[in-house]
Every structure is written in C-alpha cells, then in structure tokens.
Amino acid sequence: MSFALDVLTILAVLTGAFFFLAGTVGLLRFPDSLSRLHALTKADNLGLGFVILGLLFQAEGLFAALKLVGIWLFALLAGATVAQLIARTARMSGSTM
Amino acid sequence: MADFLLVAAGFVLASVALGLVRILRGPNDADRIMAAQLLGTGGIAALLLLAQAISMPGAVDVALILALLAAFVSVAFVKGVDHSEVDGA
Amino acid sequence: MAFDIGLATLVLGVAAWTIAARDTFAAVIGFVAFGLLLALVWVRLAAPDVALAEAALGSGLTGGLLLRASSRLAPTKGPAVIEKPSAIMRLAASVLCTLMSAALAAIVLLLPEPAPTLAPQAAANLAATGLGNPVTAVLMAYRAIDTLLEVVVLLLALAGMWSLAPDHLWGGLPGRRDPVDRDDVLTFDAQLLVPIGILVGIHIFWVGSVAPGGEFQGATILAAMWILAMMTGLVDAPAVSWRWLRLALVVGPAVFLAIGLAGFALAGAFLAYPESHAKLVILTIEVPVTLSIAATLALLVVGPAERAPQL
Numbered sequence: 483m484s485f486a487l488d489v490l491t492i493l494a495v496l497t498g499a500f501f502f503l504a505g506t507v508g509l510l511r512f513p514d515s516l517s518r519l520h521a522l523t524k525a526d527n528l529g530l531g532f533v534i535l536g537l538l539f540q541a542e543g544l545f546a547a548l549k550l551v552g553i554w555l556f557a558l559l560a561g562a563t564v565a566q567l568i569a570r571t572a573r574m575s576g577s578t579m
Numbered sequence: 580m581a582d583f584l585l586v587a588a589g590f591v592l593a594s595v596a597l598g599l600v601r602i603l604r605g606p607n608d609a610d611r612i613m614a615a616q617l618l619g620t621g622g623i624a625a626l627l628l629l630a631q632a633i634s635m636p637g638a639v640d641v642a643l644i645l646a647l648l649a650a651f652v653s654v655a656f657v658k659g660v661d662h663s664e665v666d667g668a
Numbered sequence: 669m670a671f672d673i674g675l676a677t678l679v680l681g682v683a684a685w686t687i688a689a690r691d692t693f694a695a696v697i698g699f700v701a702f703g704l705l706l707a708l709v710w711v712r713l714a715a716p717d718v719a720l721a722e723a724a725l726g727s728g729l730t731g732g733l734l735l736r737a738s739s740r741l742a743p744t745k746g747p748a749v750i751e752k753p754s755a756i757m758r759l760a761a762s763v764l765c766t767l768m769s770a771a772l773a774a775i776v777l778l779l780p781e782p783a784p785t786l787a788p789q790a791a792a793n794l795a796a797t798g799l800g801n802p803v804t805a806v807l808m809a810y811r812a813i814d815t816l817l818e819v820v821v822l823l824l825a826l827a828g829m830w831s832l833a834p835d836h837l838w839g840g841l842p843g844r845r846d847p848v849d850r851d852d853v854l855t856f857d858a859q860l861l862v863p864i865g866i867l868v869g870i871h872i873f874w875v876g877s878v879a880p881g882g883e884f885q886g887a888t889i890l891a892a893m894w895i896l897a898m899m900t901g902l903v904d905a906p907a908v909s910w911r912w913l914r915l916a917l918v919v920g921p922a923v924f925l926a927i928g929l930a931g932f933a934l935a936g937a938f939l940a941y942p943e944s945h946a947k948l949v950i951l952t953i954e955v956p957v958t959l960s961i962a963a964t965l966a967l968l969v970v971g972p973a974e975r976a977p978q979l
Contacts, residue, residue: 488580491580492583495584495587498587498591498624499587502590502595502621502624503590503594505594506594506597506598509597509598509601509602509617510597510598510601515605515606515607515609515610518602518605518610518613519613522613522616523616523620526620526621529591530623530624533587533591533627534624534627537628540631546636546639549643550627550639553639553642556643556646556647557620557623557646559860560650560860560861561616561619561620561650563650563856563860563861564616564649564650564653564657564857565616566857567653567854568609568613568616570657570853571608571609571612571657572610574660575607575608575660585671589670589671589674592671592674592678593674596678596681599682603682603685603694603697603698603701608693608694614701615701615704618701618704618705622704622705626708626711629712630711635711636879637717637879637881638711638716638719640716640872640875640879640880640881641711641716641719641723641880643868643872644720644723644724644868644872645704645723647864647868648704648723648724648727648892649704650861651861651865651892651893651896652700652727652728652731652732654858654861654896655735655895655896656697657854658899658900659735659736659738659739660693
C-alpha cells in the first residue's frame with residue numbers, strides 16, 4: 483500500500499517538475515511580457531498543483547492534507563488575480579513607451 | 580523517498596533560478612514584478628518538497644506565508660508603478 | 669549537498685544583481701527576491717521561526733517600505749545619478765564590506781566544535797514555561813526583557829517617523845487616498861486576500877506556542893493585510909491624532925510593562941512569571957502585543973501625515 487503511494491508520489495512530483503521546466507522554458511523563450519506572464523502563471527501553478535498532489539499521498543493525517551490543499555487553492559487564487567494586475571501594468575507601460 | 584524529494588526540490592529551485600535570470604533582466608517593470616510571483620510559486624513548491632524530505636512540518640507554514648507575502652508584494656509593486664506613472668507622466 | 673550549494677549560489681547571485689542594478693525599482697525587487705530565497709536558506713538551516721520572520725518582515729514588509737521610498741525618489745532620479753560617490757568612497761566602502769564579511773566568516777568557521785550553546789538548558793526547562801516551542805520560550809520567558817525593549821523601540825521609531833510630517837499637517841492622515849473603483853481587479857484582489865491573510869496571521873500567532881510561529885510573525889502578516897487594505901483604498905488610513913489609534917499602539921507595551929512590574933509582587937523579580945500560571949500570563953502579554961506591533965508596523969510603512977486632518 484505504501485509502495486503504491488510512493489509510486490504515485492513520484493509520478494505526480496515528476497509531472498510537476500516537468501511543468502515547472504516548461505514554465506521556465508516559456509519564460510526564456512517567449513518574446514514579450516504578456517506571453518511570459520502566461521508561461522509563468524499557468525505552467526508554474528499547474529506544476530505546483532501536481533507537486534502538492536504528490537505530497538498529498540505522503541501526508542500524515544487529514545489536517546496536514548487539508549492544509550496542503552488550502553495552500554494550493556490560495557496560491558492559485560492569489561496568482562490568478564495578481565496576474566491580471568501585472569498584465570494591466572505591462573499593457574500600461576507598453577503603451578506609454 | 581526523502582532523497583527523491585530533495586532532488587525534486589533542487590530541480591524546482593534550478594527552474595526558478597533560470598527564470599529569475601531572465602526575468603530580472605527583463606526590459607520593463609512588469610517583467611520584474613513577475614519575479615515575486617515566480618519565487619512565490621516555485622518557492623512554495625521547493626519548500627513543501629523540502630518540508631517532507633527533512634520532516635519539518637513548520638516549513639509548511641513558511642510556504643503559506645510565502646504565498647501571502649508574494650501576493651502582497653506584487654500588489655505593492657503594481658501600485659508603486661501606477662503611482663510613479665501618475666507622478667512622472 | 670548539491671541542493672545547498674545551488675541555493676547558496678542562487679542567493680549570492682541575486683544579492684550581486686541587487687547591488688549592481690541601476691534602477692531603484694529593480695533593486696527593490698531584487699531585495700525582495702533575495703529575502704524570499706533567504707527564507708528557504710533558514711528552513712534548510714532548521715530554523716523555521718527565523719524563516720517565517722524573514723519571509724514576512726525582512727522580505728515582505730521591508731520590501732513594501734523600500735518600494736514606497738523608491739517611488740518617492742523617482743522624480744529625483746536625474747540629479748541622483750549626477751551625484752554618484754567618488755571612486756575613493758566606493759573603494760573604501762568595498763574594502764569595509766570585504767573586511768566585515770571576512771570577519772564574520774572567520775567567526776563562524778573558527779567556532780569550537782561543538783559550538784557553545786544554551787540550547788540544552790533551554791529545552792530542559794521548557795516544561796516550566798508551559799510552552800512547546802523553545803524559540804517562543806526564549807522570546808517570552810527567558811529573555812522577555814529583550815522583547816519588551818524591542819516593542820518599545822518600534823514605538824519610538826514610529827514616533828520618530830511621525831515627527832517627519834510638516835508642522836501644518838501634524839495629526840493628519842498618512843498617504844494619499846486613491847479613488848476606489850468597485851469593479852477593479854485590484855479591489856477584488858484585496859477583498860479576497862485581506863480576510864484570508866488575517867486568518868493566516870492569527871493562525872501563525874496562535875500556533876507559535878507549540879510550533880514555529882509567534883507574535884512577531886503573526887503581527888507582521890496582520891500589518892501587511894492592513895497595509896494592503898489601505899493601499900488599495902478599501903480602508904482609509906487613520907489620522908495620527910486619533911485617540912483609539914494611539915491607544916491601540918500603546919496597549920501592548922503597557923500591558924507588557926505592567927505584568928513585568930507585577931512580577932516583583934507575584935514571583936520576586938521584574939518580568940518573572942508565577943510558575944503555575946506561566947502560560948496564561950504569557951498569553952495575556954502576547955495578545956495586546958501582537959495588536960500593537962501589527963498597528964505599529966503598518967503605520968511605519970504607510971508613512972507620516974501628508975493630508976490635513978479632517979475636522
């Protein structure tokens with residue numbers, strides 16, 4: 483049982499790491515601020531979600547698991563709204579340049 | 580398992596490092612504000628992996644604060660840019 | 669091991685970039701990034717309480733403070749560039765920094781093995797304080813006088829900063845009030861973050877008695893949330909002269925001092941706690957102190973009065 487959980491953890495964390503890599507590649511390669519913002523907020527948040535999914539299998543007790551899910555939901559929420567703000571700033575400074 | 584998680588944390592950190600190099604160079608302020616967000620997401624992932632790898636449950640609270648403060652700092656930066664645009668323009 | 673080397677290199681790299689950055693705004697962002705990375709380092713060094721304080725105070729709140737300073741300095745960018753310090757000054761500064769770094773490195777590397785420490789005694793006497801977290805025990809029981817002095821110093825710093833207001837604005841409202849657009853994503857963002865942040869702040873403060881956390885970290889989060897509400901215009905900044913504000917600022921140190929003086933009667937020394945009620949006394953100190961520190965920190969970032977008091 484714990485072996486199965488370990489395998490699931492490894493799979494999920496590897497997927498998460500892949501998405502982080504994808505996000506970084508996007509950051510390095512995309513031509514302008516707004517597309518880089520896409521890479522950052524979408525790919526990295528997905529990576530975080532998979533990492534937390536993997537860690538859920540290793541969590542000890544319901545409270546620890548709920549805390550992890552809470553952190554993920556909060557990071558998602560904060561990231562989404564902040565991305566809107568940064569996009570607005572990027573658009574404003576782009577148009578005044 | 581602990582070693583694997585530590586390596587995963589290192590990998591996430593390396594991604595963050597690469598991203599930081601690019602972002603901090605970025606031509607306009609909006610790019611640099613993304614550094615806070617990058618460290619927020621990547622830092623949380625690395626911290627949570629680290630917390631499980633070295634069995635330190637207190638680090639999960641640090642991840643929570645990281646999420647909160649990254650958002651706070653991003654809002655502050657956006658407001659700062661807004662104000663300097665209004666003042667300077 | 670490789671993880672540690674990678675983290676150290678990253679931290680040093682970000683620090684070097686922050687110093688080398690030309691633009692003040694970019695340097696502030698570098699500083700915040702440096703602080704967040706440093707929190708990771710503290711976790712790696714098995715010091716989660718310090719990591720919490722670093723992420724909240726060193727990175728978040730100080731970053732906000734530096735940001736306000738940098739946006740005020742923006743109009744003076746041109747004259748400041750012309751006034752760069754001379755080459756001799758810069759050489760002297762770099763020599764001084766190198767000497768200090770070398771001294772610190774020597775002290776750390778030349779420590780006897782095992783390093784002299786009071787940690788075993790601190791842990792051994794934990795049961796008497798009724799707490800489960802040795803760091804909180806040091807802050808609130810063994811060295812409570814240091815904490816009291818820190819709280820008073822914060823208050824003095826606030827008074828000093830308030831005195832920067834011009835005479836005719838004394839007692840007025842800090843900062844500017846931007847018009848609030850109810851449909852703006854910034855307003856939504858703040859309405860979302862602030863309640864959650866307040867919950868997190870109270871949680872971190874409360875859990876500090878048995879796990880990493882405590883009043884300074886919790887108070888910093890509460891302060892950050894208040895600053896967020898003021899920054900986005902959800903709440904207007906309080907005028908410096910309002911009575912309830914001054915009461916809130918003073919209640920923490922006042923309670924701390926009162927309990928300290930009561931220690932003479934109850935347990936024989938200043939800031940001594942009666943053994944059977946130690947945890948209750950510590951809690952009685954911590955709650956008002958958290959409120960006061962939160963208010964003080966928030967007001968420190970928001971700045972001196974800039975608008976005349978409304979009569």
